[in-house]
Amino acid sequence: MGILDKIAEIESEMARTQRNKATMGHLGLLKARLAKLRRELIEPKGGGGGAAGEGFDVAKTGDARIGFVGFPSVGKSTLLTNLAGVYSEVAAYEFTTLTTVPGVIRYKGARVQLLDLPGIIEGAKDGKGRGKQVIAVARTCSLIFIVLDVLKPLQHKRLIEYELEGFGIRLNKKPPNIYFKRKDKGGVNLTSTVGQSELDLDTVKSILGEYRIHNADVTLRYDASVEDLVDVIEGNRIYIPCVYVLNKIDQISIEELDIISKVPHCVPISAHHKWNFDDLLEKMWEYLSLTRIYTKPKGQLPDYKSPVVLRLEQTTVEDFCNKLHRSIMKEFKYALVWGSSVKHQPQKVGKDHVLEDEDVVQIVKKATNSGKTTLCNRLTEHFGHKSTTLSMDDFYLDNHDCRLDRVPELNCYNWENMNSVDISAMTEKLTEYVSLYENSSDVNIIFVEGILVFNYEPLLTFFNKKYFLLIDKDECRRRRSTRIYDPPDVPGYFDLVVWPEYLNIKNYVENVPEVNFIDGTNNAKSLFQKVAQDIQMLIDKCK
Numbered sequence: 001m002g003i004l005d006k007i008a009e010i011e012s013e014m015a016r017t018q019r020n021k022a023t024m025g026h027l028g029l030l031k032a033r034l035a036k037l038r039r040e041l042i043e044p045k046g047g048g049g050g051a052a053g054e055g056f057d058v059a060k061t062g063d064a065r066i067g068f069v070g071f072p073s074v075g076k077s078t079l080l081t082n083l084a085g086v087y088s089e090v091a092a093y094e095f096t097t098l099t100t101v102p103g104v105i106r107y108k109g110a111r112v113q114l115l116d117l118p119g120i121i122e123g124a125k126d127g128k129g130r131g132k133q134v135i136a137v138a139r140t141c142s143l144i145f146i147v148l149d150v151l152k153p154l155q156h157k158r159l160i161e162y163e164l165e166g167f168g169i170r171l172n173k174k175p176p177n178i179y180f181k182r183k184d185k186g187g188v189n190l191t192s193t194v195g196q197s198e199l200d201l202d203t204v205k206s207i208l209g210e211y212r213i214h215n216a217d218v219t220l221r222y223d224a225s226v227e228d229l230v231d232v233i234e235g236n237r238i239y240i241p242c243v244y245v246l247n248k249i250d251q252i253s254i255e256e257l258d259i260i261s262k263v264p265h266c267v268p269i270s271a272h273h274k275w276n277f278d279d280l281l282e283k284m285w286e287y288l289s290l291t292r293i294y295t296k297p298k299g300q301l302p303d304y305k306s307p308v309v310l311r312l313e314q315t316t317v318e319d320f321c322n323k324l325h326r327s328i329m330k331e332f333k334y335a336l337v338w339g340s341s342v343k344h345q346p347q348k349v350g351k352d353h354v355l356e357d358e359d360v361v362q363i364v365k366k367a368t369n370s371g372k373t374t375l376c377n378r379l380t381e382h383f384g385h386k387s388t389t390l391s392m393d394d395f396y397l398d399n400h401d402c403r404l405d406r407v408p409e410l411n412c413y414n415w416e417n418m419n420s421v422d423i424s425a426m427t428e429k430l431t432e433y434v435s436l437y438e439n440s441s442d443v444n445i446i447f448v449e450g451i452l453v454f455n456y457e458p459l460l461t462f463f464n465k466k467y468f469l470l471i472d473k474d475e476c477r478r479r480r481s482t483r484i485y486d487p488p489d490v491p492g493y494f495d496l497v498v499w500p501e502y503l504n505i506k507n508y509v510e511n512v513p514e515v516n517f518i519d520g521t522n523n524a525k526s527l528f529q530k531v532a533q534d535i536q537m538l539i540d541k542c543k
Contacts, residue, residue, distance in 0.1 A: 032210040062111035063309035070147035072119030176228035179219035392450020416501035469520030
């Protein structure tokens with residue numbers, strides 16, 4: 001018996017079974033078996049992967065992707081053509097569109113990719129009419145437009161939802177608030193914070209048993225259904241917002257339009273006459289939940305023409321930096337933010353700060369001149385999860401701290417001496433790291449970087465290896481000129497403060513025992529190899 005026959009048999013048995021408390025366990029078992037069979041139908045066997053098929057696999061572009069899903073000849077192609085100016089063949093007969101047709105629109109600064117998908121038919125989830133390829137593309141979308149013929153909207157709506165549900169797509173829903181974790185022993189433990197109408201311990205055990213899971217912890221935080229538990233166990237469900245686009249409203253009366261407009265999540269339009277496109281685009285923007293962030297280069301006005309667009313749940317300063325370029329976080333010091341996410345304008349924030357729509361952000365990088373921060377970052381990446389970096393740049397005092405020394409000749413603060421850093425707080429943090437690792441059986445590494453760390457005697461007791469990177473004046477000046485500082489260097493600051501303080505620190509460190517002096521102007525790769533080799537030898541001795 002084939003998979004489709006097995007699915008049909010289970011669906012038939014479910015339809016014959018009366019739904020009550022006595023049959024709930026049996027129905028749960030049938031639903032679990034049905035979910036497993038649908039997974040086998042969805043996921044191709046062998047090494048072929050999940051290719052969408054010729055004409056269906058369209059490269060993602062822009063900040064979000066919207067798929068037009070619907071039965072044949074409901075107006076998807078006309079909608080794409082009139083929204084994006086992309087020609088998608090239109091005709092009065094079914095199955096005009098046979099491949100995915102992409103288009104792109106720009107709305108509120110965001111680039112949104114639109115995909116006109118071939119019309120699906122009943123049974124699409126089981127492969128009919130190339131439905132599997134169509135729905136596979138729909139799973140990759142940020143938002144789905146289900147385009148419905150206004151003359152038969154509810155009938156088509158139910159059928160399309162059923163087809164998408166069968167392919168693991170959940171529309172306008174959030175993931176079930178169910179905790180599920182497999183374990184090696186102890187049986188099945190069920191905890192519920194509220195009363196349950198469908199799921200009891202026996203039902204949960206029977207569902208898990210269908211997946212050959214006999215040891216697990218399950219916590220239900222709301223009145224969950226059998227389908228919710230199966231979705232959590234399967235772990236391959238996609239939760240996508242959806243807008244129901246009721247097309248061809250030019251063919252109905254005002255009274256009929258008032259009635260169908262009460263359908264939740266819907267927007268009535270006429271794709272042919274371009275009616276109500278503004279409401280459709282506003283609804284699109286609302287459901288995409290995109291966040292626009294404007295960049296502000298140092299000493300310049302914000303760039304309001306080309307925002308950085310972030311997706312829902314990826315709106316921290318770190319997400320913003322990574323969207324610009326992955327390398328920025330390696331030299332990130334802090335960010336200045338203007339906008340609704342902060343109380344003060346601007347406000348100094350860290351990488352975990354959550355940004356809001358239309359915030360303005362300026363990134364301030366670390367003051368790396370000799371290459372120590374870059375070297376530390378490479379070493380941390382090389383030695384992996386057993387290594388941690390503590391940076392002096394994270395302990396500089398606030399701009400208005402009374403402990404800072406002033407430079408009278410330049411009317412500015414001195415950011416190069418010991419009084420510019422909360423060195424005692426840095427020492428406490430290092431002590432905290434050491435205490436966390438001291439009982440570990442593994443060899444853990446803490447990299448401490450900062451030009452003043454050897455000038456504070458209590459810190460020296462922590463170090464197994466000490467390196468000081470040397471640099472000449474011209475190279476130091478060149479590197480510093482490429483960095484952004486807050487506050488910025490005033491004219492004459494390098495010659496009067498930066499370089500003399502560097503020489504003072506260097507002279508002091510020359511009297512510190514067991515410091516390895518290495519040329520910071522050497523090739524970064526050779527510096528890394530030299531230090532990494534030394535550290536590896538030290539690790540081998542500790543084992």
